[in-house]
Amino acid sequence: MDIKSMKNYLYWLYCQFELITCSYLMEPWEKLLFYTFNITVLVMVLYTAYIFVPVHIHTAFQFFLHLFGNQQENTVSIVK
């Protein structure tokens, strides 16, 4: 039952996508072209994210750790 309503929901989402981007109006070969283009762009974006995002997050994390690390040392010395 849950699978069916999930499928219906996905079908409804697909219909919304079709209506909003006017691909409902396109002939089949135009739709193929349009979806190929969209999927290609999406795959490229995801691949770029996969390659570069971990490196960026790691660098950012290190930067913030360094910032907070310095502060902790200072406060400890004053209390002593």
Added chain:
Amino acid sequence: MANPSAVCNGHLHHHHQKQNNLLKSGIYKKNGITKGMKKNGISNGTVSKKTFIEHFEQAPMYVAVLTFLGFGVGTIFGYLRDFMRAWGLEKRNVAAEREQQKDFVPLYQDFENFYTRNLYMRIRDNWNRPICSVPGPQFDLMERVTDDYNWTFRFTGRTIKNVINMGSYNYLGFAETDVNALKTVTIELQKYGTGICSTRQEMGTLDKHVELEKLVANFLGVEDAMVFGMGFATNSMNIPALVGKGCLILSDELNHTSLVLGARLSGATIRIFKHNNMQSLEKLLRDAVIYGQPRSRRAWRKIIILVEGIYSMEGSIVRLPEIVSLKKKYKAYLYLDEAHSIGAVGATGRGVVEYFGMSPDDVDVLMGTFTKSFGAAGGYIAGKKDLVDFLRTHSHSAVYATSMCPPVAEQIIRAMKCLMGLDGTTQGLQRVRQLGKNTRYFRRRLHEMGFIIYGNDDSPVVPLLLYMPGKIGAFARRMLEKNIGVVVVGFPATPITESRARFCVSAAHTREMLDTVLNALDELGDFLHLKYSRYSKSSHPELYEESRLELED
């Protein structure tokens, strides 16, 4: 249940019903988000006793963004297809010049038809659908299919029967084939035949026309009237007879093409004021009176204000009391085009003049058509006897156009007599009341469901906003699958982001038909995600429950 529109001493009392509507919509209390509900500030105190509620809600911002996205994708593919057609990769279906004429000045402007070729063609099957029965509350459609994506159609031979008609301007339900109702029309048809074969000024004025004109003048409460064979031509051929060079025309932004054409043909100067906006109109009037004609600074020969009773694309009603007070203050003339409002608004169907409780002497030129509420064809111009006598000699339509044919004139006579009660029954008044009830019910239910509806609460023209170009085609096709015929309107007739479906409520629609349509709209609204309104929830749910209890009895 008490009749909410009790007519008493010629004035309409709409007390608590309107207040409920105000609170129910909820827009009244919020500000800064919508273009707002415009409440009529009483300018000339005694005239209008009714509250004037119009809705022009704006959709959330993401809707506009997505609409532009849709148009963007459509435009890109349009360029792609044009490129393929230009380079011979695809068959050309539009008109093109012959090979020998390629070096001449181009005959067909390719770019101007870009929108028609690339976007309109894809959903063209939703317009120009041939019908094969009387356009009453239900009608029959001829089924047609296309093999090459709407460039050509062919008929399968089948007819789709009993499609509920939400698109015809059949406000009072006079488009009927009942033999008893059309008895007099049949008699006149056998007496006069169908053609006139002459113009009004030669041999085309029949006793039927004289009878009809007297009846129209009586109906509207004016001195005299003149009827013409075609409604569009009434506007476009008579405005040039009334104004000329050296006159000023102040025309509403959203006026119909017939008024615009008539204004342009006259040669007068045209200035446009914002739709139903009295500040804009007053500013234009002041400038006109103070500064006069552009270079010579002389006074204008005439200043005329062109407005319509009900605007058919917005469903809004003109603010007549304020316009009349402005016209009296600045000494201008008023031309009121009641094409959609005659028969449809007002306690006894006499149009916006009666709706606001004003006297017809306040309006200088009353114009209307018989196409919409009377189930016939043609138009009229009514007013003072001097005006109408002038038009009888000087109007282009009187001199050159053939006059109205007699069976059509008889149909108008019988419809008008029915409306006025002269045939001895109260059927006319019942029709007007039924139309008012249907209109209020339909609009209320649509508001509650959460659609964005434009226009005044009392106007039988109901535009439902669709916004995105992809949804225009989907909406019309799916409604036809459910056996309901609707009219959808897109870009050139409306602003580019505001495409809509326009419903015309009729007195001939029964409550069951309206409920069928509303249920279908509910379903379709959820499926296509059209319920953009942010003020839909009724704040008086117990009132709705009460009416449900009544129906269960």
